[in-house]
Amino acid sequence: MNSQLNGVISHIRPVSREWRQKARDYLSRLAIPRGSLGELLVLAEQLSGIRETLKPSVSKKAVVTMAGDHGVVREGVSAFPREVTPQMVNNFVLGGAAINVLAETAGARVVVVDMGVAADLGTLVKEGKILSYKIDHGTRNMARGPAMTREQARRAVESGIEIAGKLVREGVELLATGDMGIGNTTPSSAILAVLSGRPVRQVTGRGTGISDQALENKVRAIEKAIEVNRPDARDPVDVLAKVGGFEIGGIAGVILGAAYHRVPVLVDGFISTAGALLARALAPDSVEYMIAAHRSLEYGHQFMLEELGLSPLLNLNLRLGEGTGAALAMNIVEAAAQVMGKMLTFEDAGVDGPGG
Ligand SMILES: Cc1cc2ncn([C@H]3O[C@H](COP(=O)(O)O)[C@@H](O)[C@H]3O)c2cc1C
Numbered sequence: 001m002n003s004q005l006n007g008v009i010s011h012i013r014p015v016s017r018e019w020r021q022k023a024r025d026y027l028s029r030l031a032i033p034r035g036s037l038g039e040l041l042v043l044a045e046q047l048s049g050i051r052e053t054l055k056p057s058v059s060k061k062a063v064v065t066m067a068g069d070h071g072v073v074r075e076g077v078s079a080f081p082r083e084v085t086p087q088m089v090n091n092f093v094l095g096g097a098a099i100n101v102l103a104e105t106a107g108a109r110v111v112v113v114d115m116g117v118a119a120d121l122g123t124l125v126k127e128g129k130i131l132s133y134k135i136d137h138g139t140r141n142m143a144r145g146p147a148m149t150r151e152q153a154r155r156a157v158e159s160g161i162e163i164a165g166k167l168v169r170e171g172v173e174l175l176a177t178g179d180m181g182i183g184n185t186t187p188s189s190a191i192l193a194v195l196s197g198r199p200v201r202q203v204t205g206r207g208t209g210i211s212d213q214a215l216e217n218k219v220r221a222i223e224k225a226i227e228v229n230r231p232d233a234r235d236p237v238d239v240l241a242k243v244g245g246f247e248i249g250g251i252a253g254v255i256l257g258a259a260y261h262r263v264p265v266l267v268d269g270f271i272s273t274a275g276a277l278l279a280r281a282l283a284p285d286s287v288e289y290m291i292a293a294h295r296s297l298e299y300g301h302q303f304m305l306e307e308l309g310l311s312p313l314l315n316l317n318l319r320l321g322e323g324t325g326a327a328l329a330m331n332i333v334e335a336a337a338q339v340m341g342k343m344l345t346f347e348d349a350g351v352d353g354p355g356g
């Protein structure tokens with residue numbers, strides 16, 4: 001019945017082995033000591049495999065910042081009140097948030113999406129300042145029952161897929177994920193615990209900077225949510241519905257949409273990587289389109305990256321979200337594309353190779 005989602009999932013393929021090989025051959029001939037551009041070469045090869053060309057372009061960039069609220073904030077799991085979510089959406093529109101400033105340094109658009117903020121953002125939608133895929137005014141409290149229905153979970157993922165498709169049709173060549181939602185490190189930890197089988201306490205951190213007491217509330221709320229809802233780790237839509245969030249589903253969808261359209265996608269920090277875990281669970285090959293932007297200071301992030309087998313480009317002690325780490329990594333991805341597209345080989349540059 002979940003036909004649109006299944007249709008996309010069934011069309012996600014691994015990146016081209018043939019183009020990866022061609023890229024590897026070409027990169028090995030660049031006028032540099034072999035391998036000396038390190039991770040840039042790994043990235044360049046990935047970009048060639050994704051785009052199926054030796055001259056991949058990632059110059060048109062967009063960060064999709066997905067916003068949603070969380071019923072579980074009632075359990076005292078965040079240092080900030082729920083009202084901050086719509087207030088920050090407003091800040092994104094004003095251009096005064098960290099993501100606005102950092103995306104600008106990469107020449108990237110910021111696309112703000114209301115996936116389920118618990119406030120009326122209709123005016124911003126009408127003015128064309130944000131997109132609305134609003135599913136509800138916040139999720140339900142997952143410590144008491146499912147965060148959302150299965151139908152809503154599917155819709156959240158499909159919304160992300162649709163947004164990615166729309167941006168690709170507008171010419172976007174590099175996507176990045178971001179999040180805004182007070183309380184959303186709680187469902188992110190829950191998703192990690194369920195999908196990795198790790199103990200809740202081990203994967204639960206301090207988010208916006210919570211007290212010892214709030215950390216206890218948070219661990220207990222997640223344990224309760226898993227106990228009450230019994231999410232099925234083999235069924236990612238079930239996990240999202242029971243212990244997830246609207247924006248996390250949207251992020252998973254953006255990643256799946258990127259993989260479907262064969263566009264690279266930079267995955268931001270803790271919340272975005274929770275979305276990536278769901279995307280990988282839905283379509284294992286989607287991981288080949290992901291680029292881990294950075295390693296967040298949020299404690300459990302390392303386990304998420306480990307699960308996905310991704311190594312982050314940056315380690316800047318960020319713990320903000322919004323897409324900030326992904327925006328910062330964009331210029332590195334651009335650099336990799338330019339190395340591939342513009343550098344000369346030993347032969348073309350008239351430089352002697354090794355042992356000559
Ligand atoms: C002013 C402000 C701006 C933010 N931008 C991102 N987050 C980040 O912090 C929140 C998650 O942390 P927790 O689970 O502890 O609530 C999310 O909104 C995330 O995007 C922010 C948080 C605040 C307070």
Ligand SMILES: O=C(O)c1cccnc1
Pocket residue numbers: 185206207208268269270271272296297298301318319320321322
């Ligand atoms: O890594 C993140 O994305 C993050 C960490 C803490 C709070 N908000 C976001």
